[in-house]
Amino acid sequence: MNMHAGEVAIDAALVARLVAAQLPHLATQPIQAVHSIGTVNAIYRLGDELCVRLPRLAAWAADLEREQAWLPYLAPHLSLRIPTPLARGEPSDEYPFPWAIYRWIDGRPYHDDLIADERRAAVDLAQFVIELRRIDPRGAPAGGRRPLNELDAQTRTALADSQSLIDTPAALAVWRYLLATPAWHGTPVWIHADLLRPNLLVESGRLYAVIDFGGAGVGDPAADVIAAWSVFGPAGRAAFRTALGVDDPTWHRACGYALHQAALIIPYYSETNPAFVALARRTIAQILSDPW
16 A cells, blocks of 8 residues: 555566666666565665665655765764665656665664663664764755744644544643743754654664664754654653753753654554554653653
């Protein structure tokens, strides 16, 4: 089932034809779909060492170009592994967007059962965020989200549309509280901007890699504090905040971003991506469990 209106039809046969036509030296590699809850790209293994990512919609085609330009620049500064772009595919008569080949990264999406120590994972992710913020932002694209007050109407509508699945009155009460947070006017820093569980890979009980940098750029550092609720439980959340040294305004803006993002996911993907919706509901439950 497609997740988006106007989504391009993508399957293994199409990927095989694109690779054969544009990268014939890889044409003999077996192709296998990667089943994930990701919503932006279709992903296929290409042999044992590579993978192919293909945007589902035109709006996301530029994300791969951003990764191609900036991932090699970011990688040497980061302690966790990030994707390595190896080749770019061009639009064709069969597939209208750019596509790309990356080195495959082993690991499984973040899940509580895979992590040996949540606090250690939180500290490791905080270190990654700190390293990212220290990278020279000159020339980098803008990233992150709009101010909370500009997200108000959209968030309230999404929460109302989700009332059969979440405690909408409680979520609205927290949202109203967070809206009073002063707007951010600080110095932009590098941010990943989408630190959700599917974008964090675990190997041997430890956080190992961060993927999907399509929205990365420079912006409000609160955008990467959403992991406090989208990834961690109370213990990890406390360790994450301490390791990052997050002040109250940043913490509140981050929670607002996390609530906004989760609220939009629930009604949009309710039928097409229930696993993603379950993670969004978990995020809201974590937010509501905190004292506000």
